[in-house]
Amino acid sequence: MTETWGPGDGGILRLPSGRLVRGRGLHHPQPEGAEPVFGVYLLGRPAPAVTWEARWLRWPDFRLPADREEARRVLAEAWARAATERVEIACGGGIGRTGTALACLAVLDGVPAGEAVAYVREHYHRRAVETPWQRRYVRTFAPAAKAPPSGGR
Template identity: 70%
Template structure:
């Protein structure tokens, strides 16, 4: 059986259901004392390097929105569904804008009202998460 994250681990967001998901900046090294992900979603404009765990690349340029919104919805739903049993990691270059936006969308899937999801992620993950007005708008419309 796989295991999930330590709730007090670096970058770990506990959703209202108890699901744990880690957000991370790909430009930074892994926390030295923590486990590796078992499933990751990489939010980048270019294809990332291969990793030794299962990963999905979602084309999402910096400061923008996902290139394919239907694919983004499906990939984020998969991450949310896997979070109870896998160490799911959501990661972009800096770990704030795209990662925060994706984490806020996971919060919406978890039952947080879309208008409250950005504040939820800023309180529980990073106070500067979700960097642009169009990223905030994307989260508000994610439930539609």
């Protein structure tokens, strides 16, 4: 059973594949309607408890994730789960870190890394991805390396 967001729900970014991901700021009230099935919270300290499955990435305001490999893994999981589940990405304000993470999801979805910030600014929030180093992070973002195929030569 598919449990994704409705296209009219607030804060939704539609990726080119059709996946829907909600971005939001935790300093704002939670939107009405369905709750996420999975959330990724980008904060400098542990995220508040929620009733759905969630991952916390240590990501201080205006900065980059503390562990970039873990960020790749968690964002890849969020992207994969967005195909069939309501996935939410959130930071304090819902613009800088959230926009950066959404741009990384756009890269995973096939948007060229050099165009991902513009894509998120057009389809999510015009000020998404706030700092030069966040923009550079998106431009250099790549999926986690895949294991080489096993077997013969």
